Amino acid sequence: MGSAVKPALDVPRIDKGLDDIYVKETSIxxxxxxxxxxxxxxxxxxxxxxxxxxxxxxxxxxxxxxxxxxxxxxxxxxxxxxxxxxxxxxxxxxxxxxxxxxxxxxxxxxxxxxxxxxxxxxxxxxxxxxxxxxxxxxxxxxxxxxxxxxxxxxxxxxxxxxxxxxxxxxxxxxxxxxxxxxxxxxxxxxxxxxxxxxxxxxxxxxxxxxxxxxxxxxxxxxxxxxxxxHGGANEAALRTMLAIAKPEAAEQYVLDTLRNRGRIFGFGHRVYRTYDPRALILREYARQLSELRGQEDLFRISEIMQETTVRELKAKQIYPNVDFYSGLVYHLLGLPMDxxxxxxxxxxxxxxxxxxxxxxDDNRLVRPLDYYVGPTDAAYVPLEERP
Ligand SMILES: CC(C)(COP(=O)(O)OP(=O)(O)OC[C@H]1O[C@@H](n2cnc3c(N)ncnc32)[C@H](O)[C@@H]1OP(=O)(O)O)[C@@H](O)C(=O)NCCC(=O)NCCS
CATH class of the missing domain: 1.10.580.10 (Citrate Synthase, domain 1)
Structure with missing residues (x-):
């Protein structure tokens, strides 16, 4: 096997995930x-x-x-x-x-x-x-x-x-x-x-x-x-609420999850440092629908989860995102999770x-770079000479 390329002195900054990189202007x-x-x-x-x-x-x-x-x-x-x-x-x-x-x-x-x-x-x-x-x-x-x-x-x-x-x-x-x-x-x-x-x-x-x-x-x-x-957090949030099953168990679930350094699905966001405005709107609809469908317990579970998570994670600015309520709303509308x-x-x-x-309107081919760190002198051995 060849040796790895020695990193050059001017190793480029690698923006894996493209966090903080702007790729276009937009008015959308x-x-x-x-x-x-x-x-x-x-x-x-x-x-x-x-x-x-x-x-x-x-x-x-x-x-x-x-x-x-x-x-x-x-x-x-x-x-x-x-x-x-x-x-x-x-x-x-x-x-x-x-x-x-x-x-x-x-x-x-x-x-x-x-x-x-x-x-x-x-x-x-x-x-x-x-x-x-x-x-x-x-x-x-x-x-x-x-x-x-x-x-x-x-x-x-x-x-x-x-x-x-x-x-x-x-x-x-x-x-x-x-x-x-x-x-x-x-x-x-x-x-x-x-x-x-x-x-x-x-x-x-x-x-x-x-x-x-x-x-x-x-x-x-x-x-x-x-x-x-990307698209699946609402399902995980709903599964959690259904698994909690009783409003009395909701606060303890959140406390236990946080103590074990777990994540509460439907909370936190890369961009929002406060309530996701979409979550606030869907929350009210989830409340109305849960009354209409006689599933007030499920909504009560979500309320207790929100109160507890926001209270416990206030210092980290973690609030409910749209996924916390969209799964609940779709479930109450009769849509299956998948x-x-x-x-x-x-x-x-x-x-x-x-x-x-x-x-x-102003196209440019997307063609980023990757920084090569693999071998540069790998010796090719013909197939018939290999074990
Ligand atoms: C969405 C998410 C990936 C954003 O992550 P991020 O901006 O990279 O934030 P981080 O993962 O660095 O979290 C910052 C801190 O808040 C905590 N935190 C963030 N979201 C949390 C959550 N949902 N439950 C518990 N703790 C959470 C992290 O543990 C971390 O704590 P630490 O600094 O003590 O390690 C993250 O909040 C998350 O995993 N949420 C749950 C999944 C979810 O709802 N996804 C849908 C997003 S629309």
């Missing part, structure tokens, strides 16, 4: 971690959660401004009409192994549908906007159809007269949701639509920077969202497409 999303504010195109998430809809939020993210009433009606009907998927896609979904993770099925299906989009390789901004709308519209239908198939149930086709969030719940469960559940789903989609340059958005940008097509970039983003360090990450994708595909379109 701003996260103020000190004050606990999240803005899309300058609009506060609190205002959007209170007054807007997921369809309008998509318009805001992609176009960078509020739509006029006419533009909104037009964009909404385009999204509603594009929700349908073709029999080819349904056939693909039926071919998937029954235990395939839904997020993997989504990744495969998005890759597949690109082959049927006649504009796939049209690189113009206008064509990319249209593709973005089609992608955003079809992702929920794919997830819902696959969920029905794997449970041996009849696929529920989309109903273009309904809002996207309401229709998604209907396509998954087979029932039209009550108005509160439909609104909560809509708000959850608004809250997850973007969160600046995270791992999945960056994966989309890396793919897009090679001038691959929009579908390829979104496939890369879905693949990246899959990991538990759909939590796909639901994240239903929303985030709007942010991903906005970032890719913005990046292409």
């Amino acid at each position: 999303c701003y996260v103020d971690g000190q004050r606990g504010r999240l803005l899309y195109r300058g609009f506060d998430i609190q205002d959007l959660a209170q007054h807007s809809t997921f369809e309008e939020t998509i318009f805001i993210l992609i176009h960078g401004r509020l739509p006029t009433r006419q533009e909104f009606a037009h964009a909404r009907s385009i999204l509603a009409e594009a929700r349908a998927i073709t029999p080819d896609v349904v056939r693909l979904l039926r071919c998937m192994p029954s235990d395939a993770p839904p997020i993997d099925v989504l990744r495969t299906a998005v890759s597949y549908i690109s082959n049927f989009d006649s504009e796939r390789d049209d690189p113009t901004r206008a064509a990319n906007m249209r593709k973005a709308q089609r992608l955003i519209a079809k992702v929920p239908t794919i997830i819902a159809a696959h969920h029905r198939i794997r449970n041996g149930k009849r696929i529920v086709p989309p109903d273009p007269s309904l809002g996207g969030a309401e229709d998604f719940l209907r396509m998954v469960t087979g029932r039209k949701p009550d108005p509160l559940s439909a609104r909560i789903m809509d708000v959850a989609l608004i809250l997850h639509a973007d969160h600046s340059m995270n791992a999945s958005a960056f994966a989309a940008i890396v793919s897009a920077s090679t001038l691959a097509d929009l579908y390829s970039a979104i496939v890369a983003a879905i693949a990246t969202l899959k990991g538990p360090l 759909l939590f990450t796909p639901v994240f994708a239903v929303s985030r595909v709007s942010g991903w497409t906005a970032h890719v379109i913005e990046y292409w």
